[in-house]
Amino acid sequence: MxxxxxxxxxxxxxxxxxxxxxxxxxxxxxxxxxxxxxxxxxxxxxxxxxxxxxxxxxxxxxxxxxxxxxxxxxxxxxxxxxxxxxxxxxxxxxxxxxxxxxxxxxxxxxxxxxxxxxxxxxxxxAVKDQDEINKIRESCKIAGKGYEFMLQNIHVGQSELELSNEIDYFMKKNGTEEKSFETIVASGERTTWPHGTATAKLLEDGDLITVDFGYYYQHYTSDVTRTFSLGKQSQKVQDMYQIVLEAERRTIEAIKPGISGRELDEVGRDFIEKKGYGKYFNHGMGHGIGLDIHELPNVGSRFPDIMESGHIVTIEPGIYVPGTAGIRIEDDILVTETGFEILTAFPRNYHAI
Ligand SMILES: [Mn+2]
Missing domain, CATH: 3.40.350.10 (Creatinase/prolidase N-terminal domain)
Incomplete structure (x- = not known):
């Protein structure tokens, strides 16, 4: 090797x-x-x-x-x-x-x-060999278990920090070594902060919750975001969720060797703009992952990086409307010779507990 x-x-x-x-x-x-x-x-x-x-x-x-x-x-x-x-x-x-x-x-x-x-x-x-793909695949698989654990154990009255620490323990107990960045747990209004790391805020009934986490498995990290609800959300928030989900789906399905990071960004961003939320999507579409949490290739409007078979990138559209809600969904995608494979193929549909 x-x-x-x-x-x-x-x-x-x-x-x-x-x-x-x-x-x-x-x-x-x-x-x-x-x-x-x-x-x-x-x-x-x-x-x-x-x-x-x-x-x-x-x-x-x-x-x-x-x-x-x-x-x-x-x-x-x-x-x-x-x-x-x-x-x-x-x-x-x-x-x-x-x-x-x-x-x-x-x-x-x-x-x-x-x-x-x-x-x-x-x-x-940036171009992963089979051994690296296997490690990232495993990190993604453990992240899926982590998400399931979260859905089963989260409850009103728990603090964001407590949830973050429980995820940490669960992920490490299941074979990962360390987190690759400070886990984001943002609830309620704080979901409108794209990078809101966990605080002492208590989870309340009716809170929307965004969790963004990544853990190294044998030195290689995954990076996943899910947004879900504790209690019921308004129709408007549920509609916003569907817009982000659809933007993500369209972007992922456009992935193939030869397409640029800029073109991929456009696919999802155009959709969000058409739905009227363009100005609320204030970050790039994604990035490579591997030994580092952010590596090549970049996926964003400023980046001409061309996708190649063996690249592994995140796709993570989000919209953040102050006073209403923030929603981000992020998955890890392997670029294959014929297109793409989703490595974080666990549920991403709107979910209310
Ligand atoms: Mn990311």
Whole structure:
């Protein structure tokens, strides 16, 4: 797995006329090597691959990463620069999100040219292999159980925080490791805040409730939102729900290789605009998921990203009308060779408890 990914990176390096690549972003380090230590970096050269870290991780590197040359050092960047010099390399790529301090260091100490690059490994990560798909599929499956658990256990008088903590416990008990973002539990008027994380507010009869949660399963996350009702909603709110649901359905069904994030956004947004709620849909349509909660490709009006088989994206239209209600529905979709597969295929119809 690791060797295939490194080979893919080397192929890109050749195209970019780069003969060494300094990998500093932790998720990219994990992606290429499987190394989970929270300190260190990788240097991939034409003929060698180095895992540069220190003693604290020595045992785990020897046990799990024998395919990498282990450089045991405290000064990671200095060692990387020395290796580049030793191999007589001429152009070292570095990820352009490093700190200014680190940039300054390699600028001063590297014998080769240094070349800032943007989202090179992130682009490789966007296309999932079978192993990654299986992990995200499992995370989605556990999320489905979590939603069911929520519907069965939620009750008037419980606080948003209590519900959030119960979801947390349930998800972890069912095989996930950690949440990939602060779980959103917004009830009543707070549903009109698209990113309202849980508060001490108590759930009341008649509250609409939005829950948005994502948990890592073996390092890969899902990202799901459901909006449902505790008690009865007005016809207007129920109609709003159907509009979001239909916008989501249309967008999902448009997914296929070759369509852009911008075009997908348009499908759902046009429908919501036609129904008169355009100005209440104030965020993008979705994003890739994987090792990170937000990764490539982007799905939104500003993004030309083209969908490819193996991408996994969220589709999450929402409308938020202050004083009335906020509704968002979000699912995780695998782009397949012929179209799409919904990985979060659990109920999304309007549901009142
Ligand atoms: Mn999302």
């Amino acid at each position: 690791s060797s295939k990914r490194v080979a893919n990176l080397r192929e890109l390096m050749t195209k970019m006329s780069i003969d060494s690549f300094l990998v500093t972003e932790p998720l990219n380090i994990y992606y290429l090597s499987g190394f989970t230590g929270d300190d260190g970096l990788l240097l991939v050269t034409e003929n060698n691959q180095y895992l540069i870290t220190d003693d604290r991780f020595g045992q785990q590197v020897k046990a799990n990463h024998s395919d990498w040359k282990f450089c045991n050092t405290r000064n990671y960047l200095k060692t990387a620069c020395e290796l580049v010099e030793k191999e007589h390399l001429v152009a070292m790529a570095f990820e352009d999100v490093i700190s200014y301090q680190n940039y300054d260091f390699i600028d001063e100490n590297s014998s080769s040219d240094i070349v800032p690059v943007s989202a090179v490994i992130e682009n490789l990560r």
